[in-house]
Amino acid sequence: MSVLDRLDRLDRRWIFLAMFVAVAAPILYIGVTGRTLPEKVTSTSRAVYEAIEATPEGSRVLFAFDFDPASAGELQPMATDLMRHCAARKLRIVCIALWPLGNNLAEETIANVIGADFPHMRDGVDFVNLGFQSGQQQVMTVLTTNFRKGFPVDERGRDTADLPILQGVKTVADFPLLVDVGAGYPGAKEWVQYVVTGLKGSMRMVAGTTGVSTPQLFPYYPDQLAGILAGIKGAAEYEMLVNEGLGGAPAAKYMEAQRRMGPQLSGHLLLVGLIVLGNVIHFRRSRGGQA
Amino acid sequence: MHEERIALAAWMLGIALATIIFVMRSRRGKPPVIRRIAALEAVDDAVGRATEMGRPVLFVPGIMDMDDIQTVAGVTMLGRVARTAAEYDAVVQVPTSRSLVMEAARDAVQAACLTAGRPEAYQADRIHYVSDEQFAYVAHVTGAMIRERPAACFLMGSFYGESLILAETGNSVGAIQIAGTGESSQLPFFVAACDYTLIGEEFFVASAGGPAGLGAVAGCREDLRDDVHRGGHGAGHGGRALARAGVALRVA
Amino acid sequence: MIARRVVPMAIAIVAGLVMAVSYFVRSIEWMGEAAADVFNVIAAIAFVLGAGSLLKANLSAISRRDRGWGYAAVTLAAFLITLVVGMAKIGVNPSPDAPQAAWSGSQQTAGTPFGWIYEFILSPLTATMFALLAFYVASAAFRAFRAKNTAAVLLLVTAFVVLLGRTYAGVVLTDWMPAWASGLRLENLSSYVMAVFGTAGNRAIMIGIALGVAATGLRILLGLDRSWLGGGGSA
Structure with a gap:
């Protein structure tokens, strides 16, 4: 059996092993050295940063956690950075989740960011977690007519009518900014279709999504979506902007997205190599009349 | 009435009308030509x-x-x-x-x-x-x-x-x-x-299967040339809502 | 016949029309919301059906000693443990707002057994399954990305541009390009491909899908599609 034949019939577990090495090696290297790769910021990521910067201090921001632990590897870094940016900008953060496990991630993010670095922010006044609400896009439509009906109590069981942070909020339109970190359905696309489009510009929305679902959102940018964080690459770009804007040496938790671009680089290079190899085999066999 | 949704309602009605017309055409023996899949x-x-x-x-x-x-x-x-x-x-x-x-x-x-x-x-x-x-x-x-x-x-x-x-x-x-x-x-x-x-x-x-189903598909395609996405979304919302309620009640 | 087909069809059409119209008419919005609530309640009750099916399927697999029956045993054990820990609120402290009520606390609080299951079992398992995608993408890329015709060559070139442009490799490879040709730098080219070609293609597919969804919804609304009732397809 020729080398080409062997390669063509390569057991896929060798490819799995190559991918494992390609991902593990940079994780170890970055973990030891702490070195990250510089990113060139794209317009969609910069637009997210600028949308939050342009929101007046003290404004309420609705922060939707529409993902679960499965996609947290890609989305949690951007959720952390977005919350840090909002808190640093002195925005009042109202967290909600339309995915059952999104609520746990909201709690974790609040503890890691607000609890650790913004202890002066008061629960119910400067931030609140309203928890998970079932009903998917139906909840979104309810929020457009009656916000409290969608979330009658917060995660701790307090009546939302009594929360200072929600005083004056009748519908979702009373939030000047919506931040959605979403992995699928319901997520950014549904927020655009059921909420943002109907509000005709009175509410701005920025979204952070997995790389694979980002192309679905480009048709909405920049009209319905003010900015998009496209996968871990978008998160890394945004993280750089936030770290530069806030100054000082960022903690490791605020470098996560940039650290994950190392494995992304080696993984992509391996993919390119595999595609090239596959085509070399294809052409050599075609020329040999074996295709 | 949600004034901002009137255009969407018009698209929905248009799609429904086109669907009914093409279903009727199909039933009269003029089914749309669907390429082989x-x-x-x-x-x-x-x-x-x-x-x-x-x-x-x-x-x-x-x-x-x-x-x-x-x-x-x-x-x-x-x-x-x-x-x-x-x-x-x-x-x-x-x-x-x-x-x-x-x-x-x-x-x-x-x-x-x-x-x-x-x-x-x-x-x-x-x-x-x-x-x-x-x-x-x-x-x-x-x-x-x-x-x-x-x-x-x-x-x-x-x-x-x-x-x-x-x-x-x-x-x-x-x-x-x-x-x-x-x-x-x-x-x-x-x-x-x-x-x-x-x-x-x-x-x-x-x-879609039978002629009426294909008529429905053709109806949707013929009705819309521009801005179909918004109209389709509106009708989709209606259909989605319908399926949600109907199927749930059926199973119940 | 009437009970199995006519009544469900009538309910579907009426409920569907109500939900569709309530989206546009403020005064009957509550009717649409009520219908959606009914669905959610029924879907929640249907969990019992699912649990019954899960138990039956896995108990059968164990009793027949089917291939992989050990996995069925693990599934059953995980199901029962999670169910009992969650429903009985084992290890959950009462809520500070109602300290006299033993079951007033939330299961999802960190440190509770249910929270432990979430943090140390569910989260890593689901993240692991999602991470498997990287391996499958590599395998599929090696096997399926072959330049067999012109369209496939275009696809390959686009894939290279996006794969390299979405990492620092794009910067390293094309940063030497002068400013007037900066549009050809890989990171810019990949953004352009995604924003222009990708978006155009996506729009076309999304429009087609939206029309398909509309057509299928209307077929049910008009009573043309009865396949979901179980029996016969389209009229």
Whole structure:
């Protein structure tokens, strides 16, 4: 059996092993050295940063956690950075989740960011977690007519009518900014279709999504979506902007997205190599009349 | 009245009107011409291959509930596959990730077996619930693929991050794979890993079946030239709402 | 016949029309919301059906000693443990707002057994399953990305541009390009491909899908599609 034949019939577990090495090696290297790769910021990521910067201090921001632990590897870094940016900008953060496990991630993010670095922010006044609400896009439509009906109590069981942070909020339109970190359905696309489009510009929305679902959102940018964080690459770009804007040496938790671009680089290079190899085999066999 | 939704309502009515006109045309013997869809023609071959090899057919109706129109279309396709399988005496396994989908799938398969004249071919236990949790469901289905090595896999419905895992596992066991979905982000994965893929509207056309159904599809296509997405979304909302309420009440 | 087909069809059409119209008419919005609530309640009740099916399927697999019956045993054990821990609120402290009520606390609080299951079992398992995608993408890329015709060559070139442009490799490879040709730098080219070609293609597919969804919804609304009732396809 020729080398080409062997390669063509390569057991896929060798490819799995190559991918494992390609991902593990940079994780170890970055973990030891702490070195990250510089990113060139794209317009969609910069637009997210600028949308939050342009929101007046003290404004309420609705922060939707529409993902679960499965996609947290890609989305949690951007959720952390977005919350840090909002808190640093002195925005009042109202967290909600339309995915059952999104609520746990909201709690974790609040503890890691607000609890650790913004202890002066008061629960119910400067931030609140309203928890998970079932009903998917139906909840979104309810929020457009009656916000409290969608979330009658917060995660701790307090009546939302009594929360200072929600005083004056009748519908979702009373939030000047919506931040959605979403992995699928319901997520950014549904927020655009059921909420943002109907509000005709009175509410701005920025979204952070997995790389694979980002192309679905480009048709909405920049009209319905003010900015998009496209996968871990978008998160890394945004993280750089936030770290530069806030100054000082960022903690490791605020470098996560940039650290994950190392494995992304080696993984992509391996993919390119595999595609090239596959085509070399294809052409050599075609020329040999074996295709 | 929501004044800002009047345009959307107009689009919906337009689509409905066009649909009714084309359905009537179809019933009068003027069905629309629908180009041949290779994936549809491959259904019989795939089921036949499973029969010859003595291996089961695996049908995955997506991971969403019956309030998703794609799931409804997937269950409709299941009926077609199950009828062919009953005629060929092949076994169809249907693991579902939603209880309501399990019930609807059982009804569809039972009816298909009756239509094929083989009511004894229906085995309710072959259509079973696994888990609402996306990756728990995927773990079960891929495990079943490895153990039972189905000869044909049908992946038809609403899929997300699990699409490539399912399709690649099916490929690794040598199954003929036919996929169909309206999730545009997952289409590249199915195209890369499956033998045939019903892309977007093809999936709905495939599930339309008879002349009236095809008339409905044609109605939607003829009515809209520009700005169809917004109108389609509005009608989709109505249809989605309808399916959600109707199917739930039916199952209840 | 009437009970199995006519009544469900009538309910579907009426409920569907109500939900569709309530989206546009403020005064009957509550009717649409009520119908959606009914669906959610029924879907929740249907969990019992699912649990019954899960138990039956896995108990059968164990008793028949099917291939992989050990996995069925693990599934059953996980299901029962999670169910009992969650429903009985084992190890959950009462809520500070109602300390006299033993079951007033939330299961999802960190440190509770249910929270432990979430944090140390569910989260890593689901993340692991999602991470498997990287391996399958590599395998599929090696096997399926072959330049067999012109369209496939275009696809390959686009894939290279996006794969390299979405990492620092794009910067390293094309940063030497002068400013007037900066549009050809890989990171800019990949953004352009995604924003222009990708978006155009996506729009077309999304429009097609939206029409397909509309057509299928209307077929049910008009009573043309009865396949979901189990029996016969389109009229």
